[in-house]
Amino acid sequence: xxxxxxxxxxxxxVEEVPAPGTPAPGWVRLKVSAAGIxxxxxxxxxxxxxxxxxxxxxxxxxxxxxxxxxxDVSGFKxxxxxxxxxxxxxxxxxxxxxxxxxxCEKLGFxxxxxxxxxxxxxxxxxxxxxxxxxxxxPAVAAMAEPLAVALHAVKRLAPQPGEPVLVxxxxxxxxxxxxxxxxxxxxxxxxxxxxAARAALVAQVTGGTAVALDAGEIRTALGGALPTAAIExxxxxxxxxxxxxxxxxxxxxxxxxxxxxxxxxxxxxxVERELTMIGCHAFTDELPKAAARLPALATxxxxxxxxxxxxxxxxxxxxxxxxxxxxxxxxxxRPAGVPA
Numbered sequence: 001x002x003x004x005x006x007x008x009x010x011x012x013x014v015e016e017v018p019a020p021g022t023p024a025p026g027w028v029r030l031k032v033s034a035a036g037i038x039x040x041x042x043x044x045x046x047x048x049x050x051x052x053x054x055x056x057x058x059x060x061x062x063x064x065x066x067x068x069x070x071x072d073v074s075g076f077k078x079x080x081x082x083x084x085x086x087x088x089x090x091x092x093x094x095x096x097x098x099x100x101x102x103x104c105e106k107l108g109f110x111x112x113x114x115x116x117x118x119x120x121x122x123x124x125x126x127x128x129x130x131x132x133x134x135x136x137x138p139a140v141a142a143m144a145e146p147l148a149v150a151l152h153a154v155k156r157l158a159p160q161p162g163e164p165v166l167v168x169x170x171x172x173x174x175x176x177x178x179x180x181x182x183x184x185x186x187x188x189x190x191x192x193x194x195x196a197a198r199a200a201l202v203a204q205v206t207g208g209t210a211v212a213l214d215a216g217e218i219r220t221a222l223g224g225a226l227p228t229a230a231i232e233x234x235x236x237x238x239x240x241x242x243x244x245x246x247x248x249x250x251x252x253x254x255x256x257x258x259x260x261x262x263x264x265x266x267x268x269x270x271v272e273r274e275l276t277m278i279g280c281h282a283f284t285d286e287l288p289k290a291a292a293r294l295p296a297l298a299t300x301x302x303x304x305x306x307x308x309x310x311x312x313x314x315x316x317x318x319x320x321x322x323x324x325x326x327x328x329x330x331x332x333x334r335p336a337g338v339p340a
Contacts, residue, residue: 002335003119004314005055009048012058012315020115020123023070028126030064030082033138035117035333036146037061037314039171039235040109042322043258050112059333060086060110062117063132063141073126081136083144085128085287088113102282118314120335130291139308139332140294140301143176146330147290147297149256150176152283154184157254159229164188164222166230168213168243170195170202173256174233175304175329179297182206190221193234197327205300213239215246227251235259244269252276304329308338 001019006012023029038061044050066080076082089096089104096104110116110124132141150173159165165185167178170193178191179202189208193199196210203210211217218226226248232240235257243253244265255277269275283290294301306328309317317331 001120002311003057003115004059004311006045006051006058007055008051009046012045012318013055014312014314017057017119020121023068023123025071026073026126027070027123028066028073028076028129029068029121029123030084031067031121032062032064032117032119032335033081034142034308035059035062035335036142036172037317037321037331037333038146039173040258041111042318043235043260044112045318046322047260050109052108052112056112057115057117057119057122058111059116059118060084060112061142061145062110062122063138063144064117064122067121069126076126076129076131081132081134081141082129083132083141083287083291084110084117084124085130086110086145087282088128100284102284118311118333130288132291132294136294137298137302139305139334140298142332143301143330144287144291144294146172147176147180147293147301148283148286149173149280150180151286151290153177153231153233153254153256153280154180155286156278156280157229157231157252159185159187162187163229164190164225164227166190166192166211166218166227166243166246167208167233168192168230168239169233169235169257170198170329171233172329174231175202175205177231177233177256178202178206178208179300179304182208183297188222190218190227195324195327198329201304201328205303213242213246218246230254231256233257237261237263241265244275247273247275249273250275252278254278254280256280306331308332308334310338311335
């Protein structure tokens with residue numbers, strides 16, 4: 001079968017590899033329907049930070065159809081449509097025993113700890129699978145995992161009714177966080193991104209207001225105030241430094257972007273203005289909630305897809321995304337071919 005494998009930083013190859021065999025007990029073999037390229041895929045490609053086995057088939061945002069189940073698997077059968085949890089946890093550490101799988105001491109991710117979804121087929125533990133409607137567009141279904149990340153970030157931020165929220169970064173996670181806020185949060189929503197076309201798209205889909213990361217422009221949009229709640233989804237330390245200066249005293253920011261480099265912020269700003277930074281890692285129990293919300297959000301999610309591509313186009317797509325050329329939010333792989 002054809003697959004996209006990461007060998008090391010900067011070394012991504014489209015290759016023919018053996019198809020998975022009969023799944024082991026507790027595992028399920030899937031025919032991959034769709035898979036999304038994530039910012040963390042690009043980060044790993046650039047830096048090699050999370051390469052623990054190589055080569056490894058990349059891709060942790062995926063939807064598929066069950067082709068075969070291993071022994072001791074219940075709840076799934078051939079033909080079922082599913083989405084996959086990206087987290088590969090040990091189940092034994094204190095965090096796992098407490099149900100905090102996203103903080104597992106040995107946490108890995110699909111596409112790194114085991115082969116992922118940038119392939120025609122994949123085998124995964126049944127514990128990672130959630131059933132979805134077979135009528136759901138596979139490209140929309142593949143957005144369940146990043147939607148869960150967005151739900152977790154919004155939950156961690158915990159905006160209060162009427163409180164203005166600024167989402168910085170209109171990539172997949174920022175855009176989906178804005179969509180969640182638009183549906184769930186009764187209050188003003190601002191979105192900002194250096195890619196004006198992408199910010200405009202997110203504003204159009206969510207009903208938010210696109211602004212520059214400028215305190216004066218933000219004050220104008222909010223009638224003279226600055227926001228007290230923000231989501232940082234760029235992964236840019238420079239953008240975060242500017243964001244700190246665009247928050248009201250007592251404000252808080254949920255950090256969900258994958259950063260490059262070190263943070264250079266005067267800690268006295270945090271002390272004197274009582275600012276709070278909140279780390280947001282993956283998700284806890286939000287994936288089933290995200291999967292359940294897909295049908296109601298399907299129209300908006302489809303509008304946020306940048307393009308759908310075949311496996312052979314993945315290396316070029318990585319380069320295009322790293323250059324910041326996408327106007328939509330999510331590039332989706334279709335291993336069986338792009339629908340007409």
